[in-house]
Amino acid sequence: xxxxxxxxxxxxxxxxxxxxxxxxxxxxxxxxxxxxxxxxxxxxxxxxxxxxxxxxxxxxxxxxxxxxxxxxxxxxxxxxxxxxxxxxxxxxxxxxxxxxxxxxxxxxxxxxxxxxxxxxxxxxxxxxxxxxxxxxxxxxxxxxxxxxxxxxxxxxxxxxxxxxxxxxxxxxxxxxxxxxxxxxxxxxxxxxxxxxxxxxxxxxxxxxxxxxxxxxxxxxxxxxxxxxxxxxxxxxxxxxxxxxxxxxxxxxxxxxxxxxxxxxxxxxxxxxxxxxxxxxxxxxxxxxxxxxxxxxxxxx
Amino acid sequence: xxxxxxxxxxxxxxxxxxxxxxxxxxxxxxxxxxxxxxxxxxxxxxxxxxxxxxxxxxxxxxxxxxxxxxxxxxxxxxxxxxxxxxxxxxxxxxxxxxxxxxxxxxxxxxxxxxxxxxxxxxxxxxxxxxxxxxxxxxxxxxxxxxxxxxxxxxxxxxx
Numbered sequence: 001x002x003x004x005x006x007x008x009x010x011x012x013x014x015x016x017x018x019x020x021x022x023x024x025x026x027x028x029x030x031x032x033x034x035x036x037x038x039x040x041x042x043x044x045x046x047x048x049x050x051x052x053x054x055x056x057x058x059x060x061x062x063x064x065x066x067x068x069x070x071x072x073x074x075x076x077x078x079x080x081x082x083x084x085x086x087x088x089x090x091x092x093x094x095x096x097x098x099x100x101x102x103x104x105x106x107x108x109x110x111x112x113x114x115x116x117x118x119x120x121x122x123x124x125x126x127x128x129x130x131x132x133x134x135x136x137x138x139x140x141x142x143x144x145x146x147x148x149x150x151x152x153x154x155x156x157x158x159x160x161x162x163x164x165x166x167x168x169x170x171x172x173x174x175x176x177x178x179x180x181x182x183x184x185x186x187x188x189x190x191x192x193x194x195x196x197x198x199x200x201x202x203x204x205x206x207x208x209x210x211x212x213x214x215x216x217x218x219x220x221x222x223x224x225x226x227x228x229x230x231x232x233x234x235x236x237x238x239x240x241x242x243x244x245x246x247x248x249x250x251x252x253x254x255x256x257x258x259x260x261x262x263x264x265x266x267x268x269x270x271x272x273x274x275x276x277x278x279x280x281x282x283x284x285x286x287x288x289x290x291x292x293x294x295x296x297x298x299x300x
Numbered sequence: 301x302x303x304x305x306x307x308x309x310x311x312x313x314x315x316x317x318x319x320x321x322x323x324x325x326x327x328x329x330x331x332x333x334x335x336x337x338x339x340x341x342x343x344x345x346x347x348x349x350x351x352x353x354x355x356x357x358x359x360x361x362x363x364x365x366x367x368x369x370x371x372x373x374x375x376x377x378x379x380x381x382x383x384x385x386x387x388x389x390x391x392x393x394x395x396x397x398x399x400x401x402x403x404x405x406x407x408x409x410x411x412x413x414x415x416x417x418x419x420x421x422x423x424x425x426x427x428x429x430x431x432x433x434x435x436x437x438x439x440x441x442x443x444x445x446x447x448x449x450x451x452x453x454x455x456x457x458x459x
Contacts, residue, residue: 011405040319073315077311159320170434172438175434190436191437192435213436254312
């Protein structure tokens with residue numbers, strides 16, 4: 001069973017293995033429910049829709065705003081990663097993204113332009129209260145959850161499909177694979193070649209793991225090709241140390257956030273981060289040298 | 301940096317559990333908002349802002365035309381085609397009261413027939429690792445997809 005739909009400006013594909021007698025009808029109904037999670041996360045976390053929970057919350061500084069678990073969960077996680085990386089990864093990058101031209105709603109074609117904000121704002125200006133599930137901004141800022149929202153939606157969709165022995169969710173190159181594709185055959189996930197994009201550069205056998213890649217080759221700034229969609233908060237520029245950063249982890253949200261964080265780091269830092277997080281990855285230089293990071297170097 | 305592997309995986313699962321525990325399903329309000337975004341998308345297309353030289357319709361959509369009771373599109377599910385680097389793409393678009401309620405790639409919604417399953421293992425051996433369907437790091441271009449959606453919309457148009 002295979003279905004593909006459009007959410008979050010990308011194609012989301014769900015495949016459920018039916019080699020083990022899984023009924024097509026059941027699989028289709030479950031896939032529909034899984035897709036709904038992408039819709040909900042997009043509604044809650046979109047930076048491109050002024051009516052999203054995220055953007056409504058960003059328009060109010062100084063007082064607490066109650067938010068749904070569709071926004072609270074990924075935001076809390078993004079703050080944890082920001083904390084662990086001392087702000088190298090920072091979800092308050094939204095305004096800088098907007099200024100770099102990543103400001104267009106893919107459905108309406110409209111460009112957003114938010115009020116001018118304090119450029120010194122960081123993740124430390126976001127206060128979450130778990131008991132009331134509320135968010136308070138210490139100063140006006142724009143949150144971008146581009147590095148976690150898709151991963152979160154994949155994790156939610158995966159939870160919906162967990163009754164099936166084998167399935168795969170591919171959200172525009174961020175993938176979660178469960179169980180086996182066929183009897184005795186794990187899912188194979190290719191890592192896209194950063195230059196020859198029709199080819200893959202490496203293939204992983206994956207079961208119960210997510211593989212997420214952040215590549216500088218996918219979403220270039222139209223006006224300034226030097227800038228892509230991954231921005232270093234400190235300089236608000238795009239680093240070009242790597243052309244792609246891939247992380248394999250048990251959760252898609254984890255892999256998604258870490259692949260972005262690693263993109264912004266030196267190999268040694270990325271290695272320490274991934275090892276501590278129980279994840280592994282691949283960093284690819286502009287000269288196409290593949291650097292293994294995290295995990296056990298002997299078995300990957 | 302200490303070991304935080306458990307902590308982070310636990311945080312991810314807790315975020316998922318919070319959604320499920322809350323039984324947090326769409327409020328009607330949110331659904332309406334999402335649809336209104338689709339609705340504007342629809343209007344943009346008929347205004348020719350999404351390029352389609354075959355479209356001649358140039359009605360300017362102000363609040364009056366939006367409120368016109370006659371629907372611009374017939375309700376139902378329509379099929380459209382577009383092209384991208386992966387080849388031809390076919391979508392099915394479901395419309396209800398001039399709103400796009402669902403968009404699905406239909407020509408990839410294939411079902412394995414028994415024959416397909418028999419051949420698959422051979423294919424994997426033959427292709428080895430360099431021809432895998434699931435690729436990390438490949439964001440599909442949505443341009444072709446949008447053209448296909450527009451194609452479907454033109455078929456749904458009320459004359």
